[in-house]
Amino acid sequence: xxxxxxxxxxxxxxxxxxxxxxxxxxxxxxxxxxxxxxxxxxxxxxxxxxxxxxxxxxxxxxxxxxxxxxxxxxxxxxxxxxxxxxxxxxxxxxx
Amino acid sequence: xxxxxxxxxxxxxxxxxxxxxxxxxxxxxxxxxxxxxxxxxxxxxxxxxxxxxxxxxxxxxxxxxxxxxxxxxxxxxxxxxxxxxxxxxxxxxxxxxxxxxxxxxxxxxxxxxxxxxxxxxxxxxxxxxxxxxxxxxxxxxxxxxxxxxxxxxxxxxxxxxxxxxxxxxxxxxxxxxxxxxxxxxxxxxxxxxxxxxxxxxxxxxxxxxxxxxxxxxxxxxxxxxxxxxxxxxxxxxxxxxxxxxxxxxxxxxxxxxxxxxxxxxxxxxxx
Numbered sequence: 001x002x003x004x005x006x007x008x009x010x011x012x013x014x015x016x017x018x019x020x021x022x023x024x025x026x027x028x029x030x031x032x033x034x035x036x037x038x039x040x041x042x043x044x045x046x047x048x049x050x051x052x053x054x055x056x057x058x059x060x061x062x063x064x065x066x067x068x069x070x071x072x073x074x075x076x077x078x079x080x081x082x083x084x085x086x087x088x089x090x091x092x093x094x095x
Numbered sequence: 096x097x098x099x100x101x102x103x104x105x106x107x108x109x110x111x112x113x114x115x116x117x118x119x120x121x122x123x124x125x126x127x128x129x130x131x132x133x134x135x136x137x138x139x140x141x142x143x144x145x146x147x148x149x150x151x152x153x154x155x156x157x158x159x160x161x162x163x164x165x166x167x168x169x170x171x172x173x174x175x176x177x178x179x180x181x182x183x184x185x186x187x188x189x190x191x192x193x194x195x196x197x198x199x200x201x202x203x204x205x206x207x208x209x210x211x212x213x214x215x216x217x218x219x220x221x222x223x224x225x226x227x228x229x230x231x232x233x234x235x236x237x238x239x240x241x242x243x244x245x246x247x248x249x250x251x252x253x254x255x256x257x258x259x260x261x262x263x264x265x266x267x268x269x270x271x272x273x274x275x276x277x278x279x280x281x282x283x284x285x286x287x288x289x290x291x292x293x294x295x296x297x298x299x300x301x302x303x304x305x306x307x308x309x310x311x312x313x314x315x316x317x318x319x320x321x322x323x324x325x326x327x328x329x330x331x332x333x334x335x336x337x338x339x340x341x342x343x344x345x346x347x348x349x350x351x352x353x354x355x356x357x358x359x360x361x362x363x364x365x366x
Binding site for chain 2: 015016017018019021022024025026028029032033
């Protein structure tokens with residue numbers, strides 16, 4: 001072992017990776033704990049939201065992402081979906 | 096009063112089997128009667144770690160299916176006479192484990208032993224579920240590393256919802272056993288510290304087992320580290336963890352080798 005490396009490692013925390021590990025875990029587990037026990041909730045929400053939106057616009061069921069998140073103060077529900085290009089309208093405008 | 100303890104982790108390779116053998120042996124060395132039960136059907140290893148691999152005749156599945164009784168299947172340790180092993184089957188499928196069968200075997204073991212220690216397979220499937228199902232308390236084996244901590248969190252959630260105790264609305268006692276801990280690396284900031292893991296998982300600490308050659312040496316020769324080298328750091332840490340399981344309030348110290356200045360510079364142990 002290089003004796004100089006010993007000192008740089010001991011006295012500078014700039015290169016240490018443990019704090020990153022800790023932070024990543026805290027964020028990840030907060031999300032996962034919110035979902036545990038209700039793992040079907042996201043699936044149910046996804047289906048029902050999709051149904052409502054599909055009544056009015058064409059959506060690709062494979063391109064819908066529903067995500068639940070949680071911070072200290074609030075929970076969030078994130079819905080991310082792609083709406084298909086209304087091809088009939090596009091051709092109508094072009095002609 | 097007998098206690099059923101599950102040693103679990105979610106992640107594989109963190110030291111469940113080693114810890115089951117060492118804690119079981121440590122409790123037996125204190126005069127407690129102990130049965131260690133291998134739930135890893137198809138991939139049994141507790142027999143090997145205990146050096147009993149050539150003495151297996153009947154196994155857990157045989158007992159569950161009525162092809163053998165407990166007396167025929169239990170293997171008595173040759174070194175510590177109050178320690179017994181109930182091996183898993185190597186050839187059968189884990190589907191051969193039934194809920195009722197496991198319940199019956201655990202109830203029977205409860206009658207005969209002070210401690211029944213169930214060595215859980217990795218994962219969160221049937222084997223792991225049945226290993227924890229009838230437990231009174233759980234030891235969660237965790238390495239100070241992100242994937243192990245995450246999986247432990249998942250297992251804690253399972254212990255709080257899927258066990259008989261949890262379903263009865265009772266509190267499941269859970270203790271954290273940190274294994275493969277490297278004090279020097281944690282000090283340098285390259286490994287999660289004990290406090291970090293404790294804060295994230297928020298369950299009480301049972302012990303810290305240092306990364307050590309003695310653990311590998313013990314499994315090489317088929318002897319739990321508390322028997323093979325009782326004065327080694329991991330053996331002492333396991334022995335203290337076993338005493339804490341029995342209710343003793345011992346301070347937990349971070350086990351480390353004492354090194355002198357030259358030893359530090361050259362990475363060698365001082366005498």
